[in-house]
Each structure stands twice: as C-alpha cells, then as structure tokens.
Amino acid sequence: MEELLKSSIIKGFVLSVFGELGPTPIYCFPNYVTEKEFKELSKESKDQGHLILTYRDITQISIKNLSLFISDKIVMEEKDLTKIQYFAILPYPDFNTTSLTYFHFIRRDSEDHSIPTAFSILAEEKSRSFLYNNINRIKPVVTEFFKIFDKKMLDSYPPRENVEKFFQDLLTELIEIVKNPSTPITTHRKMKILFAGLDNSGKTSFLLSVDRKYSKLIGLKPTAGASIKSIEALGATIFLWDLGGQRKFREKYINKAEIYLYEADLLFYFIDIKDRARFDESIEYLQNLKSVIEEFNQNTPIVYILSKGDADILNTGEIKENIEFIKTKLRENDQDDSLETYTTSIFQIFTILRAFSSGISKLSPNRDLINHNLKKFSLMTESYLTLLLSVDGLVLANFYDKQTMGLTKIPKSEVMNVFEISAPQFTVLFKIFSKFKALQQNEALFRVSNTVIFIKRIQIEENDMFLLFLVDNENKKDKIDEELPGFLKYTQDLLLRYIA
Numbered sequence: 001m002e003e004l005l006k007s008s009i010i011k012g013f014v015l016s017v018f019g020e021l022g023p024t025p026i027y028c029f030p031n032y033v034t035e036k037e038f039k040e041l042s043k044e045s046k047d048q049g050h051l052i053l054t055y056r057d058i059t060q061i062s063i064k065n066l067s068l069f070i071s072d073k074i075v076m077e078e079k080d081l082t083k084i085q086y087f088a089i090l091p092y093p094d095f096n097t098t099s100l101t102y103f104h105f106i107r108r109d110s111e112d113h114s115i116p117t118a119f120s121i122l123a124e125e126k127s128r129s130f131l132y133n134n135i136n137r138i139k140p141v142v143t144e145f146f147k148i149f150d151k152k153m154l155d156s157y158p159p160r161e162n163v164e165k166f167f168q169d170l171l172t173e174l175i176e177i178v179k180n181p182s183t184p185i186t187t188h189r190k191m192k193i194l195f196a197g198l199d200n201s202g203k204t205s206f207l208l209s210v211d212r213k214y215s216k217l218i219g220l221k222p223t224a225g226a227s228i229k230s231i232e233a234l235g236a237t238i239f240l241w242d243l244g245g246q247r248k249f250r251e252k253y254i255n256k257a258e259i260y261l262y263e264a265d266l267l268f269y270f271i272d273i274k275d276r277a278r279f280d281e282s283i284e285y286l287q288n289l290k291s292v293i294e295e296f297n298q299n300t301p302i303v304y305i306l307s308k309g310d311a312d313i314l315n316t317g318e319i320k321e322n323i324e325f326i327k328t329k330l331r332e333n334d335q336d337d338s339l340e341t342y343t344t345s346i347f348q349i350f351t352i353l354r355a356f357s358s359g360i361s362k363l364s365p366n367r368d369l370i371n372h373n374l375k376k377f378s379l380m381t382e383s384y385l386t387l388l389l390s391v392d393g394l395v396l397a398n399f400y401d402k403q404t405m406g407l408t409k410i411p412k413s414e415v416m417n418v419f420e421i422s423a424p425q426f427t428v429l430f431k432i433f434s435k436f437k438a439l440q441q442n443e444a445l446f447r448v449s450n451t452v453i454f455i456k457r458i459q460i461e462e463n464d465m466f467l468l469f470l471v472d473n474e475n476k477k478d479k480i481d482e483e484l485p486g487f488l489k490y491t492q493d494l495l496l497r498y499i500a
C-alpha cells in the first residue's frame with residue numbers, strides 16, 4: 001500500500017474520530033513516523049513527493065478536521081446524526097497538502113451517542129484540482145466504503161494491520177479514477193459553465209450584467225454559435241459559454257456534444273417568461289440538452305433562469321400565470337426535488353447576481369459545511385438572515401430562519417430557496433450592501449423599518465468578504481462580535497478552498 005501511495009496522486013489517508021480525549025487519529029496510511037525518524041530522513045526522500053507525517057502532524061489534521069465539523073461542542077440538536085454526511089476540501093499548508101474529507105457519525109456499542117468522524121484523502125496541494133474535478137466520482141466510492149467499514153468499528157478499532165487490506169482496496173478503486181480523471185490534472189482549477197436557452201431568451205444580456213460587476217471578463221475566440229468568456233473568481237478560472245440559441249446552433253450543440261456539453265460543471269438554462277408562444281419549444285430543447293448530459297453521466301447541476309421578470313410586470317396576472325406554468329413544466333421534468341429557479345431582470349442587477357452566485361456555490365464542495373457553520377452562528381446570534389458575500393456581491397453562503405420570519409405557513413411541497421422567500425428584503429439588503437461598500441468601512445449598522453442590518457468586512461487571506469446580518473435590534477451586535485472569531489476559525493479554511 002505504501003508503494004501505491006508513493007506512485008499515486010493520492011498521497012495518504014487519515015481517519016480520525018472524536019473520542020473521549022477529543023480528536024484522535026485512528027488510522028493513517030502511510031504509517032506515521034516518529035519525530036526521531038523524521039529528523040533522520042534525508043532531505044531528498046522528503047522532497048520526492050512522499051507524504052511523511054509524524055504523529056503530531058496527523059493529530060493536527062484530526063483536530064483541524066473535527067473541530068471544523070463539530071466546533072468545540074458536539075451539537076446534538078439534530079435527531080438522527082447518522083444521516084449527516086458532508087464532504088469538504090481543506091488545506092493543510094504546513095504539509096503542502098489538500099484533502100477531500102468525508103465527515104459522518106458512527107454508532108458504537110460502547111457509547112450511547114454517535115461519534116463524529118473525519119476521513120481525509122490527502123493529495124499534494126498542487127494537484128488539488130483533481131479532488132475538485134472528480135469529487136462526484138469519489139463521493140460514492142467513499143460513502144459505500146464506510147457503509148461497510150463502519151461496522152468493523154462497532155466494538156473496537158481493529159489494529160491497523162487488520163484493516164490495511166480494506167484501505168488498500170479503497171485506494172485501488174480511487175486509483176481507477178486517477179487513471180481516467182474527468183479533466184486533466186492541472187495546478188489551477190478551470191471550470192465550464194454553460195448558458196443555454198432559445199435565442200432571445202436573455203443569455204447575452206445576463207452575461208453582460210455579470211460582466212459589469214466583473215470588469216475582468218475576458219472575451220475568447222468564438223466557437224461557431226458559442227461565445228466563450230472567462231472570469232477569475234475565488235482562485236479559479238471560470239469559462240462561461242454563451243450558447244447562441246438559433247435552431248441551427250441548437251442542433252450543433254447536441255450533435256457535437258463532446259465539444260459543447262461535455263464536462264460542463266454547471267448549466268444555466270434560460271426561459272423568457274414573456275414569450276409563452278415558445279414555452280413548448282424551450283422545454284423540448286431543454287429535454288434534448290438534458291438527455292445528452294445524462295449520457296455523459298456528469299451530474300451537471302442546472303439552474304433555471306426565468307428571464308425578463310422586470311419589476312413592473314412581475315405582478316401582472318399574465319406573467320404570474322406564465323411563471324407558474326413554466327415551474328410546473330420544469331418540475332414534471334425534474335426527478336429530484338432540488339429544482340432551482342430564479343426570476344431575473346437586467347434592470348435589477350441583484351436578481352442576476354443572486355442567480356449567478358447560487359450557480360457558483362453549486363461548484364463549491366464546501367458549501368454544505370459552510371452553510372452548516374453559518375446556521376449555527378446565526379442561531380447563536382439570533383439573526384433572521386445571514387449572508388456571506390464576496391466583494392462582487394456573490395452570495396457564498398446564506399442562512400434564513402424560516403420560523404422567526406413567520407414563514408411556516410408556506411406549504412412544504414413548495415421547493416424554496418432563501419432568495420425566493422426573501423426577495424423583497426433582498427432588494428433592500430442589496431442596496432444597503434452597495435452603500436456599505438462605498439463607505440469603505442469595516443462595519444456599519446443600518447436601520448430599516450423595525451429591523452437592523454449589520455454588515456462586517458472580513459478578510460480571508462487577501463480576499464475581502466462580507467457578512468450581512470438582519471437582526472431585530474442593535475444590541476445583537478455585541479453577540480455577533482463575540483461569536484465571530486469562533487465562526488471564522490472554523491470557516492476560513494472552507495472559504496479559502498471554496499472552489500479552487
């Protein structure tokens with residue numbers, strides 16, 4: 001196994017549990033070395049890309065992983081902890097290593113509570129794009145592995161030599177993925193986002209609005225029908241493919257899918273909500289795109305843009321009816337219930353940015369854990385709504401307290417997201433956010449009718465980010481200030497590796 005690890009992009013495994021004595025590494029491959037051995041190892045052998053860790057190092061990894069997952073205390077609010085599963089990509093700059101870490105709880109005979117665990121697949125920092133790009137293929141392999149392996153840890157943790165075989169089999173399976181990575185392994189993460197929909201559905205205008213926020217949008221050579229631009233965001237290069245929607249091009253995308261649709265990380269699909277006459281045509285095109293994407297087995301998430309929802313017409317009977325009609329159609333076509341639709345208008349930039357950021361956040365393996373931390377933070381500070389925003393106003397994470405906002409009346413079947421619920425508030429929030437940035441301060445309070453909006457600038461390495469809180473009174477500021485360092489401690493690494 002040690003030999004396999006040496007020659008692979010995967011450099012090691014560390015499994016830790018939160019035991020009696022706190023975070024504890026249980027298994028580590030390759031085996032750790034003593035401090036003395038570490039000192040004696042020649043510089044060359046350390047430089048050869050082998051991962052050499054001491055017990056102190058793997059303990060450090062354990063502590064970092066598990067404290068991210070459960071903070072200082074084990075949160076028992078959730079009833080069935082064994083259902084919780086998170087993946088995240090985490091940096092360990094001290095070892096030049098990045099991990100894809102799987103967090104879950106295990107049950108053991110000897111304990112009456114579930115035990116948090118973290119399993120890290122370690123790769124060299126410079127090849128971490130492999131982890132991002134192949135996460136969807138690695139995830140099922142790891143979860144299946146633990147479905148079986150958890151049972152081996154029921155009454156004791158078997159000695160390392162007795163379990164090595166299992167981890168070796170897991171490694172072999174992962175090496176199969178390494179052999180056929182979904183994209184070439186590079187030092188820099190590159191992503192492909194598609195913008196598709198019929199002609200005249202508002203794709204290019206949407207991109208122009210994004211462009212206005214990102215002055216750096218770079219135009220590339222157009223590919224028959226498709227115009228490709230790129231942005232540098234959060235450490236990655238994101239290629240935006242605007243797929244012109246005239247019929248002749250649509251056929252081309254399907255026929256030459258290996259160029260246009262292959263390895264898309266995300267698809268924004270546009271429907272002009274004013275153009276009822278073309279709804280059927282649009283749904284048909286969508287189905288064609290989806291079936292090709294499914295053939296590639298890519299799991300490309302889709303965000304639906306209901307475009308041209310300008311404020312002045314949004315509440316007319318006709319438009320409301322159109323939107324309902326489209327949503328029903330989309331729901332009929334979507335097996336899972338994660339359907340995400342955004343009504344946008346180029347006359348309200350925040351509608352574009354919230355849709356765009358929702359898409360970007362889908363590219364982040366760390367989104368769930370960041371949201372999980374933000375939720376805990378919001379509950380502690382009794383914030384109704386908390387947003388974590390990038391400089392450009394992209395919403396990187398959000399928490400929305402449905403109960404406090406009196407939204408329990410909304411039928412459960414209705415698939416909602418924070419922005420749909422809070423659209424009216426969001427207009428205000430966004431205006432205030434812009435005002436705040438113009439002020440160039442580190443924090444500010446704004447009173448809006450009977451609520452208070454509190455914004456704080458935070459720094460994650462060289463990036464400025466912003467936390468925006470909607471609270472009932474300004475005394476909450478003290479509590480927020482008090483809890484913020486704790487939140488940042490557990491969240492900054494997740495933000496640092498948000499998408500790249």
Ligand SMILES: Nc1nc2c(ncn2[C@@H]2O[C@H](COP(=O)(O)OP(=O)(O)O)[C@@H](O)[C@H]2O)c(=O)[nH]1
Pocket residue numbers: 197198199200201202203204205206245270307308309310344345346347
């Ligand atoms: N009222 C309104 N018009 C829009 C909006 N977005 C796009 N349009 C208009 O719709 C037309 C087609 O937009 P375009 O972005 O070129 O569509 P594409 O063919 O999908 O790229 C243009 O005349 C735009 O000005 C919107 O949000 N509101």
Ligand SMILES: [Mg+2]
Pocket residue numbers: 200203204205242244245
């Ligand atoms: Mg266009």
